[in-house]
Amino acid sequence: MILAKVVGECVATRKHASHEGRKLLLVQPLDLNGQEHDQPLLALDAVDAGEGDTVVVVQEGFSAMTAVERPNAPIDAAVVGVLDHLTLNG
Amino acid sequence: MILAKVVGECVATRKHASHEGRKLLLVQPLDLNGQEHDQPLLALDAVDAGEGDTVVVVQEGFSAMTAVERPNAPIDAAVVGVLDHLTLNG
Amino acid sequence: MILAKVVGECVATRKHASHEGRKLLLVQPLDLNGQEHDQPLLALDAVDAGEGDTVVVVQEGFSAMTAVERPNAPIDAAVVGVLDHLTLNG
Amino acid sequence: MILAKVVGECVATRKHASHEGRKLLLVQPLDLNGQEHDQPLLALDAVDAGEGDTVVVVQEGFSAMTAVERPNAPIDAAVVGVLDHLTLNG
């Protein structure tokens, strides 16, 4: 899993039926200092995350399908947690 | 999933039988500003996308096979949505 | 698998039920010289690792679920070993 | 899948039995301009590709095993097509 920030939401009318009824969030990976790095990815929302939230994103097919309860769908990433806080080493 | 732009189509006569009858699209990943980044990849088309479209690409085997309805085929990426619009924070 | 250092722990109250009761560790990949490189990732703990430990991290869905004994959960990485020592070539 | 060029062939006498009888090709990923980029990878050949061919490479375990018809083998990449031509946008 990675830490990421929800930076937007994606709307697609022409899409696979299994994506209906779930928000497709645009998330930006974060580094240890909370800075954005790397490139954004799209993840279906499993925990009602919203824009600005720091979230836990799972990046594996079976995991993502399980998280959004659509076991035979083309989904490879999902938001599975919303961060409360992070404890870093002294 | 990632956001990408369809930049071309690939024609291969000598290929695995499971790829017959589906467009093999060349797609270029996009960043938050809509700029191309990273390297292109090939994805089978599940939503009748065309060149120039901004699309949602799934990058996982089972997902891709499911999207194009060929469950036992060597396919690791598929175009599963065409973007209408993207809402970005603030 | 990769070598990584445990650098923190992540607390999320709103999360997938399958993540309950396991530490979600923030780990930083290490290179051959023990220097941190690349970006951190989140892994569920299967061997009671703690902050500062050098650990072995598996990065694959089925593997991670098996390690933490939650076979149908959205988990794509787990800490599966704590390093004692590393023997490098002369 | 990615576009790549076949740049060599790998010979290993001590190897997993499932790799017997298939060419293990060294392939180099290509960018949109046909330039080599990134690092080479090894893929089993499913379409009788040869050195110098521009090929379609699938990079996922089940897909690769299916392509070379060895379903329970340690194979994570296979050459599944030989490119005839590529149509690029305007």
Added chain:
Amino acid sequence: MILAKVVGECVATRKHASHEGRKLLLVQPLDLNGQEHDQPLLALDAVDAGEGDTVVVVQEGFSAMTAVERPNAPIDAAVVGVLDHLTLNG
């Protein structure tokens, strides 16, 4: 699969039971010129490879588990061949 050089061995007393009895090798990816590149990874040994060998590494869960004959274990990479020689294009 990738080409890599075995550069060390990793010893972990606290580890997942499925890793017992197999060498956990530290391997460094190689480029076309035999130069080391990218970051090292850990792979279980399936072909009795030793330090200094140039090897074929599979990087996928099911493949790796199959190679070391431990089908329900948290293993995402294995050494599946030892290179004899590589034929490169003229």
